[in-house]
Amino acid sequence: VVFDTEKGMKVGVASPFLEAHTAVIDPELTLTCPPGLTAATGADALSHLVEAFTGRVKNPSADDLDTKLYAGKNRLTDVFARNGLTLLNTSLEAVAANPSDLEARSDTMFAAYSAGMSINTAGTAGAHAIQGSVGNLTHTPHGFGISALLPYVMRFNLPERVDEFAEIGRLLGVASPSDSPLEQAHAGIQRIEGLLAAIGAPLDVKSLGLSPDDFGFVADQAMLATRLTANNPRELSKEAVVAILERSYAGDRSWWEV
Template sequence: MSTSPGVSTAPAPIRTSNDLGLGLLRQPTSVLFGPGQRRQIPAILESLAEHVLVVTDERMAASAEFSAISEELRSRGVRVSLYSGTRPDLPRENILEVTERFGSAGVGAILGIGGGSCMDLAKVVSIVLTHGGDVRDYYGEYLVPGPGCPVVTVPTTAGTGAEVTSISVVYDKDKGMKVGVASPHLEAVAAVIDPELTLTCPPGLTAAAGADALSHLVEAFTGRAKNPSSEDLATKLYVGKNRLTDLYARTGIPLLQSALGRVCANPADLEARSDTLFAAYCAGMSINTAGTAGAHAIQSPIGALTHTPHGFGISALLPYVMRYNLPTRVPEFAEIGRLLGTADVAGAELEQARAGITGIEHILESIGAPIDLKTLGLSPTDFDTVASQALLATRLTANNPRDLNHGAVRFILERGWAGDRSWWTI
């Protein structure tokens, strides 16, 4: 690969494959999908606890739909406590505040309703309320000693897939980075996915969330296959792309191609909202065992520096991370090209793979998402800092199909800042 002077890239790419033929999913006990299904939430919660803590944000707490859910819960004799102070990118302070306020309140179940931060907050609070300590005690994989109180997740945006994932991502300002609490014990007991709740999602947030969901599908489908041992399966959340995660990715990618542009053009299009939310659910199911990869590792420090939305940071990186990973994932990108209808099925596999990458870029462009790093306001003087911080996210870099080191991340940043979407020399 051509490089800038003084910049070393990763070693020659080595392809990994799922030689075991492994398929593995983690998921809530129940998933209920469809317009209007939020009306089942009170009955689900009534069966779980007499005292429910509802975790959401100010926008959702002020909605008529939220009031209807709360009133129905109370009419069934369920005591309802409310926390509506969830902030974007889930700061650790939110967790401290909730656990201090409700630590001795006898909460029996938690409803997390809102965007990814609301659902992540509900999941991690259930663990801290049950097992005590500070959330920092659980940073990492498989450090949660057991289940928390039951959690029901309800998304109001179509992006993170947090309703079905067993991880909560926390921003720790003292560390200056996002950290994951990853354990099967974070899995919700039920996810209620109602597209009608996304109808009031603002256009900018709809686009950013959609870009995030698309990146989840791409990174899960093109991520590293790991052929895990029995010990790996028992101790690691992300065990690599596999037959079952691929199944969900193959469903979600073409759904977003057809629905994302429509929903951004007409936010009231319920069919497009439904397809987008279903694709985001598919993405969550994919990343729950395959994980996200290089784009997510690099975006985190960029987001901290530029204060740009996560989904738009991901969209600005994805074209360049895909190009970097292409040598190890030609068959997968070629299949994406065929799924999107952008590849000539009679053409060479490499050309089909390139058509898959440009097809993903066209989806991002169609919703107005940025596809270069200069647009985010990132400065070249920050490249070394970003590269160093990105490599600390080892749970993500380990999923990237091509090895990453400091020089490789810097190379991606340089190409992304320049908007260089030529086909790099390999």
């Protein structure tokens, strides 16, 4: 990611040729990690799992998979996402409560790795499209900008992804198959929000210092992140982004009509 100072925006550079060959996952390296950094990175990993699992299915060709990143979600990216969500469901709160819990640290790191493996093909979506300029304007960590947006982006996307959010509810142990799909989906979204709250991540853009006067600019910048907006399961427009920001600023977590 590079920062364009003239445009005031972050620009992502993605290519299969920039992929790491090996990832070394050593939880002991994170034991002295400040709580705020743990919370911000944990929130980001959680958002990766949610957005990859609920993103668009693009049915990529073999050539797409060989030459492009973010070719769309598929059965394998869903396997990684399910694994990561299950691990974070218990480990994220445990790490927040006891930063020296090595087993929980191991699980959060493996979950973050699973999230990375999932988004490398499935990609991220609306929350990431909007966060870039929010972070630039407020000088806040990426993960905290994401946590302040994710509850409202999930609610916006819910009409197009009831089944996926319902499965998240079951994976996280807060939904019963006997409940209606929509009830399960609501429970899943609320559990994600509960995890964010438990680690101390902000849940609204007002607390980040974003002004309503900037909503139009943020929406314009989000629309330039076409790789991310194109992956959002529900069509994103400038008006939709402004509505998401308004809800986040007000902390309005009522349900969008399904």
